[in-house]
Amino acid sequence: MPTPFIQTRALEYTYFAEDGRAIPALRGIDLTVGRGEFVALVGPNGSGKSTLARHFNALLLPTAGEVWVDGLSTADPRQVQAIRQRVGMVFQNPDNQLVAGTVEEDVAFGPENLGVPPAEIRRRVDEALEVVGMTAYRHHPPHMLSGGQKQRVAIAGALATRPHCIIFDEPTSMLDAEGRRQVLQTVRQLNAELGLTVILITQSMDEAALARRVLVMDGGQIVRDGPPEEVLEDPEVEKLGLGQPFAAEVARRLRERGVPLPSGLLTVEALVAALTETHRSYAVGLPG
Amino acid sequence: MHIRVESLTHIYARGTPAERVALRGVDLEIEPGERVGISGPTGSGKSTLVQHIAGLLTPAAGRVLLDGVPAHARTPEARARRRQVGLAFQFPEAQMFEVTVFREVAFGPRHLGLNADEIAARVRWALEMVGLDPDAFADRVPFALSGGEMRRVALAGILALKPQVLILDEPTAGLDPRGRADILARLRAWQEQTGATFILVSHHLDEMAGLVDRVVLLADGQVVADGPTRHILGDGDRLRSVGLSPPPGVVLLEALRAAGWPVRTDALVIEEIISEIVRCIER
Numbered sequence: 347m348p349t350p351f352i353q354t355r356a357l358e359y360t361y362f363a364e365d366g367r368a369i370p371a372l373r374g375i376d377l378t379v380g381r382g383e384f385v386a387l388v389g390p391n392g393s394g395k396s397t398l399a400r401h402f403n404a405l406l407l408p409t410a411g412e413v414w415v416d417g418l419s420t421a422d423p424r425q426v427q428a429i430r431q432r433v434g435m436v437f438q439n440p441d442n443q444l445v446a447g448t449v450e451e452d453v454a455f456g457p458e459n460l461g462v463p464p465a466e467i468r469r470r471v472d473e474a475l476e477v478v479g480m481t482a483y484r485h486h487p488p489h490m491l492s493g494g495q496k497q498r499v500a501i502a503g504a505l506a507t508r509p510h511c512i513i514f515d516e517p518t519s520m521l522d523a524e525g526r527r528q529v530l531q532t533v534r535q536l537n538a539e540l541g542l543t544v545i546l547i548t549q550s551m552d553e554a555a556l557a558r559r560v561l562v563m564d565g566g567q568i569v570r571d572g573p574p575e576e577v578l579e580d581p582e583v584e585k586l587g588l589g590q591p592f593a594a595e596v597a598r599r600l601r602e603r604g605v606p607l608p609s610g611l612l613t614v615e616a617l618v619a620a621l622t623e624t625h626r627s628y629a630v631g632l633p634g
Numbered sequence: 635m636h637i638r639v640e641s642l643t644h645i646y647a648r649g650t651p652a653e654r655v656a657l658r659g660v661d662l663e664i665e666p667g668e669r670v671g672i673s674g675p676t677g678s679g680k681s682t683l684v685q686h687i688a689g690l691l692t693p694a695a696g697r698v699l700l701d702g703v704p705a706h707a708r709t710p711e712a713r714a715r716r717r718q719v720g721l722a723f724q725f726p727e728a729q730m731f732e733v734t735v736f737r738e739v740a741f742g743p744r745h746l747g748l749n750a751d752e753i754a755a756r757v758r759w760a761l762e763m764v765g766l767d768p769d770a771f772a773d774r775v776p777f778a779l780s781g782g783e784m785r786r787v788a789l790a791g792i793l794a795l796k797p798q799v800l801i802l803d804e805p806t807a808g809l810d811p812r813g814r815a816d817i818l819a820r821l822r823a824w825q826e827q828t829g830a831t832f833i834l835v836s837h838h839l840d841e842m843a844g845l846v847d848r849v850v851l852l853a854d855g856q857v858v859a860d861g862p863t864r865h866i867l868g869d870g871d872r873l874r875s876v877g878l879s880p881p882p883g884v885v886l887l888e889a890l891r892a893a894g895w896p897v898r899t900d901a902l903v904i905e906e907i908i909s910e911i912v913r914c915i916e917r
Contacts, residue, residue: 522837523879587812592882
């Protein structure tokens with residue numbers, strides 16, 4: 347078990363609608379995310395995913411219960427800046443996150459606000475742009491970039507504050523296929539190569555399959571927590587209408603048609619390998 | 635309504651350092667009642683093209699004709715035709731402003747000069763079309779609804795205009811998979827009921843596959859392919875060459891083919907994909 351990085355205890359969050367009704371958005375969340383984990387957070391619209399994630403960098407404070415980040419309580423106002431420095435966020439729409447006239451000014455915005463000395467800012471900006479593969483665009487105005495490029499600049503901006511963890515809130519939902527590919531590759535790299543803790547909120551079960559742990563939310567609670575191979579094919583999770591990874595759905599339907607296939611086939615590569623194995627045994631007349 | 639796009643060119647920020655050509659001489663014809671998908675990578679000109687079809691932009695060169703009348707003209711004939719084109723932008727709920735769901739959906743019909751009974755009937759019909767119970771939702775505050783409900787209200791506001799042409803720009807962006815499938819099924823039912831022209835702009839090619847009969851691909855402001863859905867979306871190499879990812883079924887079948895399976899690679903919907911694999915196994 348890695349060192350705990352984010353911990354919540356009996357976390358509840360209730361807000362009031364315009365008509366005065368109390369809406370319980372989070373109902374008793376007990377969760378530990380270890381340092382360096384890659385966690386996908388999935389669930390229907392309105393299940394509380396974003397609300398939960400906003401507690402991880404003190405953008406929201408619990409109505410009841412507690413949240414600690416790297417041992418710091420989000421309820422302690424003196425720790426808020428330290429917490430936000432440790433946990434960066436990247437949102438859905440890159441156009442709402444880019445503020446400056448050039449890519450490198452945009453990436454420098456975060457460390458400037460933290461009062462980092464200019465020479466250090468220079469170093470961090472160069473490094474962050476290198477990590478996301480956007481060095482060649484450093485002097486470009488952000489609005490001239492493609493969606494995937496903008497989102498990578500937003501990621502570089504988060505990286506330049508030197509966080510231990512980045513929360514991605516549906517970072518690919520407004521991107522085309524190439525943009526999605528670029529962003530997901532960057533997300534995986536931040537976790538695998540830099541050891542950052544990554545929390546990926548997504549509506550795509552194919553994206554969730556990239557994580558090593560999947561949390562499923564429904565009605566303000568975590569209803570399932572486990573590795574993607576166990577969670578994403580669970581019929582109870584299926585009932586929430588989240589869909590399955592494409593390959594898992596094909597495998598399930600093939601099993602229903604009598605094709606012998608193991609469970610846990612979450613990617614096209616895994617499915618093709620398993621099918622080809624089965625098919626070869628058919629071909630040489632071995633028992634199927 | 636007959637739509638004809640002739641040598642259409644659009645240039646943003648013309649004469650400034652940020653000048654960008656978004657459409658370069660696009661020719662396109664869409665017959666009444668057609669179901670057409672328009673796709674292409676970000677920046678390919680999809681959204682610009684449909685805004686021209688709705689008469690919201692003025693061409694730098696070329697023109698769009700709606701039943702023979704230039705779409706952007708300031709004439710009563712052009713205005714009457716533009717009213718028959720309903721365009722839902724991405725995240726249409728961002729443009730809602732009324733205080734109740736009823737008033738929000740009624741906004742368009744009211745401006746068509748319909749009487750109160752007709753307006754009420756249209757609001758009911760449109761809310762039912764998008765899967766919202768009119769009795770439960772009419773008096774609610776739009777901004778207190780969930781994201782999926784708000785999207786439905788915004789779409790109902792456009793359906794209530796009873797347009798002859800409905801253009802949807804990424805109508806399911808940000809919705810969960812169940813909401814996505816439900817809204818698309820309802821829009822398809824609406825199209826079948828009304829026989830209206832249906833234009834779907836999206837880069838989710840798997841969603842597009844079951845909804846349209848024809849696909850137009852744009853790249854860098856030009857039409858690079860235009861044909862039957864299977865012909866366009868089943869051609870993985872061409873999609874990749876313009877920077878799009880093929881639908882996952884095509885990717886799977888291509889991978890099986892590469893592994894030696896004698897499969898067709900242009901199956902688009904899941905039933906078809908399963909049948910194709912089973913057919914090979916049972917040979």
